[in-house]
Amino acid sequence: MAKITLSNLAHRYAPLGSQASSYALTEINHVWQDGGAYALLGPSGCGKTTLLNIISGLIKPSQGRVLFDDNDVTGVPTEQRDIAQVFQFPVVYDTMTVRENLAFPLKNRGMAKPDIQARVALIAEMIGLEELLDSKARRLSPDAKQKISLGRGMVRESVNAILFDEPLTVIDPHLKWELRTQLKALHREFGHTMIYVTHDQTEAMTFADKVVMLHEGRIVQIGTPEDLFEQPEHTFVGHFIGSPGMNLLDASIHGDLAMLGERAVPLASAYGTVAGRTQIGIRPEHIRVMADGGLPAEIRAVENVGHRRIVRAHLDGHSLNIVLPPGEPLGTGTLHLQFPPDKINVYADEWRVAGSIR
Amino acid sequence: MEKRQNNKAWLLVLPVLILVAFSAVIPLMTVVNYAFNDTFGNNQFFWNGLGWFEEMVRSERLHAALGRQILFTGIILLIEVPLGIFIALHMPKKGFWASLCLVLMALPLLIPFNVVGTIWQIFCRIDIGLLGRGMAELGVDYNYTNDAFDAWLTLIVMDVWHWTSLVALLCFAGLRSIPDAFYQAARIDQSSRWDIFRHIELPKMSGVLLIAVLLRFIDSFMIYTEPFVVTGGGPGNATTFLSIDLVKMAIGQFDLGPAAAFSLMYFLIILLVSWVFYTVMVSRDEGAQ
Numbered sequence: 001m002a003k004i005t006l007s008n009l010a011h012r013y014a015p016l017g018s019q020a021s022s023y024a025l026t027e028i029n030h031v032w033q034d035g036g037a038y039a040l041l042g043p044s045g046c047g048k049t050t051l052l053n054i055i056s057g058l059i060k061p062s063q064g065r066v067l068f069d070d071n072d073v074t075g076v077p078t079e080q081r082d083i084a085q086v087f088q089f090p091v092v093y094d095t096m097t098v099r100e101n102l103a104f105p106l107k108n109r110g111m112a113k114p115d116i117q118a119r120v121a122l123i124a125e126m127i128g129l130e131e132l133l134d135s136k137a138r139r140l141s142p143d144a145k146q147k148i149s150l151g152r153g154m155v156r157e158s159v160n161a162i163l164f165d166e167p168l169t170v171i172d173p174h175l176k177w178e179l180r181t182q183l184k185a186l187h188r189e190f191g192h193t194m195i196y197v198t199h200d201q202t203e204a205m206t207f208a209d210k211v212v213m214l215h216e217g218r219i220v221q222i223g224t225p226e227d228l229f230e231q232p233e234h235t236f237v238g239h240f241i242g243s244p245g246m247n248l249l250d251a252s253i254h255g256d257l258a259m260l261g262e263r264a265v266p267l268a269s270a271y272g273t274v275a276g277r278t279q280i281g282i283r284p285e286h287i288r289v290m291a292d293g294g295l296p297a298e299i300r301a302v303e304n305v306g307h308r309r310i311v312r313a314h315l316d317g318h319s320l321n322i323v324l325p326p327g328e329p330l331g332t333g334t335l336h337l338q339f340p341p342d343k344i345n346v347y348a349d350e351w352r353v354a355g356s357i358r
Numbered sequence: 359m360e361k362r363q364n365n366k367a368w369l370l371v372l373p374v375l376i377l378v379a380f381s382a383v384i385p386l387m388t389v390v391n392y393a394f395n396d397t398f399g400n401n402q403f404f405w406n407g408l409g410w411f412e413e414m415v416r417s418e419r420l421h422a423a424l425g426r427q428i429l430f431t432g433i434i435l436l437i438e439v440p441l442g443i444f445i446a447l448h449m450p451k452k453g454f455w456a457s458l459c460l461v462l463m464a465l466p467l468l469i470p471f472n473v474v475g476t477i478w479q480i481f482c483r484i485d486i487g488l489l490g491r492g493m494a495e496l497g498v499d500y501n502y503t504n505d506a507f508d509a510w511l512t513l514i515v516m517d518v519w520h521w522t523s524l525v526a527l528l529c530f531a532g533l534r535s536i537p538d539a540f541y542q543a544a545r546i547d548q549s550s551r552w553d554i555f556r557h558i559e560l561p562k563m564s565g566v567l568l569i570a571v572l573l574r575f576i577d578s579f580m581i582y583t584e585p586f587v588v589t590g591g592g593p594g595n596a597t598t599f600l601s602i603d604l605v606k607m608a609i610g611q612f613d614l615g616p617a618a619a620f621s622l623m624y625f626l627i628i629l630l631v632s633w634v635f636y637t638v639m640v641s642r643d644e645g646a647q
Binding site for chain 1: 540
């Protein structure tokens with residue numbers, strides 16, 4: 001197990017100067033702490049798989065270094081990095097039984113037979129495949145196959161980190177939950193450094209202690225699931241996390257007031273002069289409805305999803321989502337809204353601005 | 359919802375049925391007719407029962423031709439299948455060179471069979487052929503027209519030249535369908551090159567490989583045109599394979615009864631082998647699910 005450091009890392013697929021020389025990853029400096037459970041979250045094409053493959057050594061970065069503990073492994077090939085990777089589609093050796101699959105990496109490393117047997121038995125118990133040990137791997141269901149590929153990674157004791165590349169894509173929805181819980185338990189028990197790539201925020205939030213949010217090849221925020229929800233550092237994070245995402249409204253900032261056109265919205269702290277395009281962001285879950293006063297918003301549609309209602313409303317031409325608990329019918333009139341000051345984030349040119357506490 | 363059977367749909371199959379009747383069923387029945395009857399012309403037939411079959415089963419000549427046929431098919435399968443796999447594994451994976459390879463390899467497959475025969479017949483002639491004359495100049499005693507071994511060698515090299523591409527192209531397609539993740543996982547597992555082949559590549563292309571073997575089996579087992587053009591079945595009967603022998607018997611000697619019994623048995627052998635292949639393929643597919 002090891003701490004993984006990415007230093008000054010960047011990658012582009014096409015050579016510099018050619019037409020498509022845009023960077024898949026730009027300037028990443030980050031330390032993955034030993035034993036952490038990380039999720040690498042972002043939409044398709046944001047560079048998360050590229051980043052993962054750089055860590056595993058399947059791709060050599062165009063620039064920068066990768067360190068395992070203090071050893072520079074940038075030039076070290078995958079097979080010598082002692083990492084495990086679980087891919088989007090389950091990779092099993094069709095010709096082998098489950099037992100042989102699990103023993104394969106150890107056999108290749110020349111481990112003694114009795115040691116292999118003991119280790120395989122242990123891992124099979126951990127991933128819950130003891131009963132299938134002697135069946136052919138190709139006859140198993142996708143989730144069992146995915147467990148095998150996870151087991152093949154964990155079977156090596158020296159493994160530095162386990163990397164997951166959207167491992168639940170082909171798994172049935174009701175089994176996803178179970179596998180994720182199992183992963184989490186394995187992490188607690190054995191403390192491997194785990195990096196989990198996904199575009200599914202629920203997966204990321206439930207799996208990880210720390211979520212690394214990637215956007216257009218850049219890390220835009222690293223934080224706990226709470227941080228990402230309450231204080232998105234970038235409007236993209238606010239928009240991407242949550243369903244529906246954060247409401248972003250153009251506003252001008254004057255001290256501790258945000259002006260939505262003519263309407264003043266009080267903020268929790270004072271902001272100096274904020275340059276650039278300024279916006280305030282508020283989560284649909286945080287907006288309060290009052291009997292009277294506040295910001296008048298016109299109801300456009302109400303979607304009832306059982307445990308909550310999503311109201312699509314208009315406030316002076318801005319569209320706004322509000323999440324309300326189930327309750328009295330809302331009708332079609334006007335809602336009186338209040339934005340709790342401590343729940344409002346202020347953004348300048350997409351990045352969050354911190355206010356000074358009064 | 360209950361689906362109603364509409365039997366009028368069978369009418370749509372009728373044209374094909376008529377076509378197949380004229381192209382296959384009726385000619386086959388004619389053959390069956392000859393196989394169980396004897397005739398001296400004038401369209402007069404005399405019932406002979408299994409007589410022709412008994413004669414053919416005991417025929418030394420047929421045994422010899424069948425033996426040669428099995429040997430030939432066995433040899434070319436043993437050469438073409440591994441060679442095809444080897445070529446597929448070493449072909450460029452993408453880009454200009456991959457396209458060039460594909461085109462070059464497809465070329466022999468596009469040449470008509472009798473042209474292939476003619477090319478090699480001329481190529482190997484010891485008086486004017488590039489290869490034959492070249493061998494003679496080098497002092498190699500090579501003459502496919504009067505040496506049985508040389509004749510076999512020529513036919514085998516010709517068939518390998520003609521058909522290895524088919525195996526290679528099918529295998530190449532099978533290999534291309536393997537996701538990169540498998541190779542990446544194999545690297546992480548420190549798999550050897552042989553293990554990658556044995557446990558990833560071979561199982562993943564076994565489906566297409568089975569089809570390649572089946573096609574090559576059927577084609578080579580029925581081979582006629584090329585040996586007919588190159589050696590004419592000679593020297594002696596050295597390269598008289600089943601088809602060549604059959605034609606000699608039916609058209610050369612006009613022994614229609616024995617030839618008909620012969621062709622039915624020939625047909626049954628191929629049908630049997632194809633059925634075995636089919637069963638294996640189907641059971642494999644079921645096993646994979």
